[in-house]
Amino acid sequence: MGKLEIERIQKSYGDNQVLANISFTVQDGEFVAIVGPSGSGKSTLFRLIGGISKPDAGAISLNHKDITGLRGFISYMPQASSLLPWRTVLKNVMLGKEIVAGKTNEEQALEMIARAGLAGYEHAYPHQLSGGMKQRVSFLRSILSPQPIICLDEPFSALDEWTRLEMQKWLLSIWQQYQRSILFVTHHIEEALFLADRIIVLSEKPAIVKKEVSIPFERPRSEDIVLSKVFLEYKKMIYHELRGS
Ligand SMILES: Nc1ncnc2c1ncn2[C@@H]1O[C@H](COP(=O)(O)OP(=O)(O)OP(=O)(O)O)[C@@H](O)[C@H]1O
Ligand SMILES: [Mg+2]
Structure with missing residues (x-):
């Protein structure tokens, strides 16, 4: 609800x-x-x-x-990226879950990362990503949190028009x-x-x-x-x- x-x-x-x-x-x-x-x-x-x-x-x-x-x-995704620079993509995505639920679901996070076109970047750090990729990661984090x-x-x-669509x-x-x-x-x-x-x-x-x-x-x-x-x-x-x- x-x-x-x-x-x-x-x-x-x-x-x-x-x-x-x-x-x-x-x-x-x-x-x-x-x-x-x-x-x-x-x-x-x-x-x-x-x-x-x-x-x-x-x-x-x-x-x-x-x-x-x-x-x-x-669950709130701010306008500027709020990724934690010392955490990998996967760990950033799972952050919302950790904070609120105290439980992680790595499999689900990995599947969503792949669906967002970020396969291969699971263990990359934010400074290795483009602006649009960072946006997608913080977006995944808010969507995976339980609120x-x-x-x-x-x-x-x-994002460019195509990726945006x-x-x-x-x-x-x-x-x-x-x-x-x-x-x-x-x-x-x-x-x-x-x-x-x-x-x-x-x-x-x-x-x-x-x-x-x-x-x-x-x-x-x-x-x-x-x-x-x-x-x-x-x-x-x-x-x-x-x-x-
Ligand atoms: N923490 C703050 N301290 C002082 N003024 C602030 C603060 N945050 C926002 N403002 C002021 O509030 C007004 C609205 O800013 P806000 O960021 O909410 O606009 P916005 O509609 O999100 O704009 P944009 O579409 O450019 O993102 C601006 O005049 C801004 O200077
Ligand atoms: Mg704004």
């Missing part, structure tokens, strides 16, 4: 008011994407949800339990298999449309929720939807919403 409720969250850093008033819900098993201008407070919002910092006002709850300011309830909600902050931004399809297949709730930040409108059940559009800072859009494409999703007329219409609508016109 993973129902996340964000209620009237506010956050400032000194005089810099970042989040004016944010409320939304992620239903159990839902895939929600957040798009918003750079600097609108998306990563700030994620840090609040992950309990890394505290909101000035408002509440965050998971399955009706207040988790405001508490860590460990949400019911995963927050991903632009997990595919360092492969990872998107792979993420969808894992999500369908594991039935977790996902909250996903991206700059890429097409990515949000391809992946999400619902898209939340944030305004410039101080951020409010400008619009919530339900995405009509059925699942499992085929790559072909990106060529459809409906897809283009939604893309335009969200683009205009973001641009404020």
Whole structure:
């Protein structure tokens, strides 16, 4: 079960008011994407949800339990890579499991590493990987941790178009298999449309929720939807919403 409720969250850093008033819900098993201008407070919002910092006002709850300011309830992949340089790929991937469950499952981790195109790098160290490879490793770590909600902050931004599409399809297949709730930040409108059940559009800072859009494409999703007329219409609508016109 993973129902996340964000209620009237506010956050400032000194005089810099970042989040004016944010409320939304992620239903159990839902895939929600957040798009918003750079600097609108998306990563700030994620840090609040992950309990890394505290909101000035408002509440965050998971399955009706207040988790405001508490860590460990949400699997959180930060925007910058957070791999431990002294651990191998395999050991980094298994970290999420160790911390929370106290148990490791090497076989599952190895299989996921291979499916992410990292076979042969299981025992490599982060400094031996490209930026995109590092992103994939930290992504695997968050997906393998046991929390019911995963927050991903632009997990595919360092990947080329082709790898990005492969990872998107792979993420969808894992999500369908594991039935977790996902909250996903991206700059890429097409990515949000391809992946999400619902898209939340944030305004410039101080951020409010400008619009919530339900995405009509059925699942499992085929790559072909990106060529459809409906897809283009939604893309335009969200683009205009973001641009404020
Ligand atoms: N720890 C911090 N201390 C002070 N100011 C901060 C801190 N973290 C973020 N900010 C400020 O909060 C605002 C929002 O930053 P944030 O990183 O949340 O934006 P974002 O929407 O994730 O941007 P991007 O799309 O570029 O990743 C910025 O003005 C930033 O300077
Ligand atoms: Mg950010």
